[in-house]
Amino acid sequence: MITNHLLLFVVIIIILDSAVPLLTGVSQNDSAGIASSSNSDGKILRRTKRGWMWNTFVIMEEYTGSLDQYVGKLHSDKDRGDGSVKYVLSGEGAGMVFEINATSGDIHAKKRLDREAKAFYTLRAQAVNRFTGQPLEDWSNFTIKVHDINDNEPKFSKETFVATVPEMSDVGTMVIQVTASDADDEDYGNSAKLVYSILQGQPYFSVDPSNGIIRTALPNMIRENREKYQVVIQAKDMAGQMGGLSGTTVVNITLQDVNNSPPRFPHTAYHLSVPESAQVGSPVGRIKANDADVGRNAEMRYTITSGDGHDMFSVVTDGETQEAIITVKKPLDFEGKRLYQLKVDVTNAYLDPRFLHMGPFTDSATVRITVQDVDEPPVFTRNPYIIEVQEDTLAGSSIGMVTARDPDADNHPVRYTIDRYTDLERLFNIDSINGTIYTLQSLDREMSKWHNISIAASEINNAGQITRVPVFIKVLDINDNAPEFAMFYETFVCENVKAGQLIQTISAVDTDEPLVGHKFAFSLHNPNFTLIDNEDNTARILTRRGGFNRREMSLYLLPVVISDNDYPIQSSTSTLTVRVCACDSDGNVRSCSTEALLLSAGLSTGALVAILLCIIILLMIVVLFAALRRQRKKEPLIISKEDVRDNVVSYNDEGGGEEDTQAFDIGTLRNPEVMDTNKLRRDIIPDMLFPFRRVSPIKDNTDVRDFINSRLQENDSDPTAPPYDSLATYAYEGNGSLAESLSSLESAATEGDQEFDYLSHWGPQFKKLADMYIAKDTVFD
Numbered sequence: 001m002i003t004n005h006l007l008l009f010v011v012i013i014i015i016l017d018s019a020v021p022l023l024t025g026v027s028q029n030d031s032a033g034i035a036s037s038s039n040s041d042g043k044i045l046r047r048t049k050r051g052w053m054w055n056t057f058v059i060m061e062e063y064t065g066s067l068d069q070y071v072g073k074l075h076s077d078k079d080r081g082d083g084s085v086k087y088v089l090s091g092e093g094a095g096m097v098f099e100i101n102a103t104s105g106d107i108h109a110k111k112r113l114d115r116e117a118k119a120f121y122t123l124r125a126q127a128v129n130r131f132t133g134q135p136l137e138d139w140s141n142f143t144i145k146v147h148d149i150n151d152n153e154p155k156f157s158k159e160t161f162v163a164t165v166p167e168m169s170d171v172g173t174m175v176i177q178v179t180a181s182d183a184d185d186e187d188y189g190n191s192a193k194l195v196y197s198i199l200q201g202q203p204y205f206s207v208d209p210s211n212g213i214i215r216t217a218l219p220n221m222i223r224e225n226r227e228k229y230q231v232v233i234q235a236k237d238m239a240g241q242m243g244g245l246s247g248t249t250v251v252n253i254t255l256q257d258v259n260n261s262p263p264r265f266p267h268t269a270y271h272l273s274v275p276e277s278a279q280v281g282s283p284v285g286r287i288k289a290n291d292a293d294v295g296r297n298a299e300m301r302y303t304i305t306s307g308d309g310h311d312m313f314s315v316v317t318d319g320e321t322q323e324a325i326i327t328v329k330k331p332l333d334f335e336g337k338r339l340y341q342l343k344v345d346v347t348n349a350y351l352d353p354r355f356l357h358m359g360p361f362t363d364s365a366t367v368r369i370t371v372q373d374v375d376e377p378p379v380f381t382r383n384p385y386i387i388e389v390q391e392d393t394l395a396g397s398s399i400g401m402v403t404a405r406d407p408d409a410d411n412h413p414v415r416y417t418i419d420r421y422t423d424l425e426r427l428f429n430i431d432s433i434n435g436t437i438y439t440l441q442s443l444d445r446e447m448s449k450w451h452n453i454s455i456a457a458s459e460i461n462n463a464g465q466i467t468r469v470p471v472f473i474k475v476l477d478i479n480d481n482a483p484e485f486a487m488f489y490e491t492f493v494c495e496n497v498k499a500g501q502l503i504q505t506i507s508a509v510d511t512d513e514p515l516v517g518h519k520f521a522f523s524l525h526n527p528n529f530t531l532i533d534n535e536d537n538t539a540r541i542l543t544r545r546g547g548f549n550r551r552e553m554s555l556y557l558l559p560v561v562i563s564d565n566d567y568p569i570q571s572s573t574s575t576l577t578v579r580v581c582a583c584d585s586d587g588n589v590r591s592c593s594t595e596a597l598l599l600s601a602g603l604s605t606g607a608l609v610a611i612l613l614c615i616i617i618l619l620m621i622v623v624l625f626a627a628l629r630r631q632r633k634k635e636p637l638i639i640s641k642e643d644v645r646d647n648v649v650s651y652n653d654e655g656g657g658e659e660d661t662q663a664f665d666i667g668t669l670r671n672p673e674v675m676d677t678n679k680l681r682r683d684i685i686p687d688m689l690f691p692f693r694r695v696s697p698i699k700d701n702t703d704v705r706d707f708i709n710s711r712l713q714e715n716d717s718d719p720t721a722p723p724y725d726s727l728a729t730y731a732y733e734g735n736g737s738l739a740e741s742l743s744s745l746e747s748a749a750t751e752g753d754q755e756f757d758y759l760s761h762w763g764p765q766f767k768k769l770a771d772m773y774i775a776k777d778t779v780f781d
Contacts, residue, residue: 052076054125054142057107061115061146071098071144074105076127078136086130091123091141098123098144107144115146116183148185153245154194154235156180160250165216167223167255168355175205175214180235180247195240199248201231209240214251223255224292259297259352262361263289272326273370276334281327284313288323289346289363298322299349309340309369326367334373335409342367377465378404378414378457384470385455387437391445391475399428402435404457404467412459419454419468428453428473437471445475446511482572483510483520483562491541491576492592493556494583495548503529504541506576508562519565526558529578541576550580550592622704629708 057072079085089100089107098121100107121144127137156178163176184191196212198205206217214231231251238244265287272285291298302315302324314329324344347362380402387400406412416435418428428451429438435455443451451473458466491504508520522539524531528548532540541558556578563571581592759770 052127052137052140054140057142057144058147059109059113059144061113061149062151063109063112068099068108068110071107071109074100074107074125074127076105076137078127079105084130085136086128088126088128089123092121093144094123097121100125113146115148115185116152118146119185120145148188148191150184150189150191150238150243150245152183152191154180154182154237154247156233156235156247156249158249160252162252162254163214164254164256166258168220168258168260169216171216171219173216175216175253176251177211177213178207178233178249178251179212180249182237184237190239190241190244191237193239194235194237197234197236197240199232199234201229201251201253204229205231205253207233214253221255222260223257224261227255229253229255257294257297258355259293259348259350259361260355260358261292261297262359262363263291263300263346263348264363265289265346265365267365269366269368271368271370273372274328274332275372275374276332277374277376278328278332280329280331284326284328284369286318286323286325287344287365287367288321289365291322291348296350297348297352300346301349302344302346305343305345305364307340307342307367309342312340313342313369315344326369332371333407334371335407338371340369340371342369373408375462375465376407377467378459379407380404380457380467380469382469384472386472386474388474388476389439389443390478391443392478392480393439393443395439395441397439398436399439399473400437400471402430402437402455402457402469402471404435404469406459412461414457415460417456417458419456422452422454427451430455437473443475445477445513446481449475451475477513479512479514479564479566479568479570481511482570483508483518483564484572485509485560485562485574485576489576490579492579492581492589493543493548494581494587494589495550496546496583496585497543497548497587498546499543501543501546502540503543503578504576505534505538506541506560507538508574510564510570512564512566512570514564514566521563521565523561523563524558526556528556529558531560541578548580550582554580554592556580626704626708629712 054074059069059071063069074087074089076085076087083103086102087100087105088102089095089098094100097109097111097113098107099110122141123144124139124141126135126139128135157180161176161178165173165175178196180194180196182192182194186192195209196207197209198207198214202217204216204218204221205214207214212233212235214233229252231253232248233251234246234248236244236246266289270285270287274284278284289300289302291300300317300322302317304310304313304315312328312330312332314327316325316327317323318325324346326342326344343364344367345362345364351361381404382402385400385402389399393399402416404414404416406414414435415432416430417432418430420426425441427439427441427443429440430436431438435457437455453471453473454468455471456466456468458464486507486509489504489506493501493503497503506522508522510518510520518537520537522531522533524541526544528544530542530544532542534540539560558576558578559573560576561571561573563569579592581589583589756770756773759766759773762770
């Protein structure tokens with residue numbers, strides 16, 4: 001290593017010596033050393049050998065000496081050594097990095113230089129007279145180049161690289177290329193010449209020393225044995241020689257999976273079980289084959305290739321777990337067959353032709369499935385049932401039968417019921433033992449053509465085992481409805497009509513639905529009109545004569561007989577009303593009988609409507625007035641706050657009983673009509689010796705207001721009417737009650753003179769009343 005440094009120092013000294021500028025001639029003002037020559041014109045050409053001309057200085061970077069580093073010397077031919085010449089330096093780094101001795105022209109570097117920061121400096125130099133300042137030499141440009149040393153180690157672009165390579169790759173397969181860079185000068189020496197080597201990762205991988213390409217070094221590397229590798233690569237400058245600087249990086253290499261591992265079942269036989277009640281499509285169980293590959297290369301497909309359960313079961317592949325899911329393909333029956341055997345094959349979904357020689361890429365296993373017995377609900381022989389019944393079937397008639405059986409070996413008896421939510425009208429019933437369906441009511445196809453009911457069959461010994469089946473009952477049509485007019489016809493005939501004039505075309509409808517379609521026949525027997533059947537379920541009404549007069553006959557009622565062609569034949573008579581109207585010469589209706597009569601009386605339709613509106617408004621006013629009078633409140637007869645009768649207490653306790661008749665006549669309260677009889681009030685002294693007699697009813701033609709006023713006066717002066725402020729209704733309890741009469745009408749004492757302690761001894765029925773009055777007395781005291 002010391003030898004290498006010495007050689008480098010010698011080379012630098014030689015370069016520095018050769019770089020020192022020497023005066024190659026005199027200055028431009030010096031006549032010495034002038035060479036002359038002549039040209040073709042006979043003129044003498046003179047070439048002056050210049051002495052003020054500079055090229056490049058070289059200085060070593062990272063100088064560690066104690067003194068300023070010497071760069072070189074500037075010198076002019078006009079410098080006689082008497083100190084009259086002054087040297088001036090300018091340009092990059094002049095004064096800060098580089099300093100010149102103005103007298104001797106020596107240049108020194110004042111700072112440590114880094115070539116990687118700046119490789120060269122461009123400066124200018126001039127020689128001037130120290131005393132006069134006049135330039136002795138023109139400005140001359142020169143360059144100071146920083147000489148490189150090996151002071152930078154190689155660096156990779158990333159500290160860690162990630163790469164993948166397929167497993168089972170051939171030797172020499174490229175994995176990744178890693179490169180490093182060196183900041184030193186590539187054009188000088190070997191400071192930036194790099195060599196790559198592998199420090200970790202052998203013997204699996206290798207690296208190209210010149211370009212850093214990593215390749216596989218071993219054949220048949222299997223991912224299942226080892227998946228990840230860490231390789232350390234070194235880059236060293238100085239062409240890899242001793243003393244060079246180096247840098248390292250880590251490369252994480254992962255082997256990519258290829259389909260080189262066939263699927264294999266861990267067992268040759270599997271045993272599964274399933275209840276016989278399992279629905280079609282429900283899973284029976286799962287089995288799985290192992291595949292050492294991953295991802296797409298580990299995807300498998302399962303198939304059932306043979307076995308007596310090939311038609312009863314199917315297999316699908318779970319895309320996430322790659323398991324074989326065996327499902328029920330057809331309904332199972334423990335009583336029919338209890339054990340099935342399947343052969344299930346597995347193979348890779350995606351094969352790689354390069355590795356078929358490592359196969360076979362398929363495997364098989366035997367699966368035995370046991371069917372377990374369960375208590376099954378009854379099974380109907382059909383699903384659904386369709387029953388046809390004539391609509392004239394009598395109530396209680398049998399219309400069909402459903403049959404169900406217990407599929408279990410015990411074969412328990414079955415009980416039948418109708419789901420009444422599907423037969424809300426209770427049209428049908430069923431025999432709970434044999435399943436015969438009966439009608440409870442007669443059926444009408446015109447009301448409903450179909451009846452959909454649900455019948456349940458359950459085991460007698462286990463009512464929880466229920467099976468339902470839909471039963472569709474179709475009501476067949478019979479000819480039980482007569483045809484009738486298809487619509488309401490408004491028919492008129494003109495007074496000036498001629499015989500044979502068509503006045504109406506009629507048609508008919510029938511709610512029945514015969515198999516061959518409807519065929520109606522029309523007939524009419526009338527001296528004024530005739531009917532012609534069009535043979536297409538329509539008929540024409542024509543006049544037999546002319547000269548109709550609406551004053552003699554304004555309406556004609558024509559009985560049209562309509563019959564159908566089904567069995568039994570049904571017929572009906574529909575009445576066609578024909579109005580006689582006045583028409584113009586073109587047959588357009590001007591007026592018919594009713595309106596003509598009104599016009600003859602001198603009143604128009606508008607006048608009649610106005611009269612009717614006036615009558616209605618008048619009646620409404622009268623009714624409103626009567627209602628307002630009835631709602632008018634009367635002044636109370638007693639307004640004194642000391643009167644006990646205006647303190648009405650409501651409670652739910654029973655009164656004195658029906659024997660309490662001192663205040664009011666119980667019969668009057670129960671039957672208000674008896675108030676018309678001659679009875680006097682017993683709680684007051686009457687003002688009259690003779691009872692008041694009601695006035696006879698007002699005549700019907702009397703004005704309404706007078707009638708109301710007279711009735712109001714009659715009631716106001718009636719002494720038998722109860723006072724408005726003392727009406728009390730009890731439960732008609734009389735003296736038979738423990739509390740006797742509760743009426744205060746005959747009590748002479750006031751509330752303040754009475755003591756109510758006795759109320760607390762009457763029992764729990766009067767507790768509320770006792771609390772009110774005893775508490776009141778306490779407050780007053």
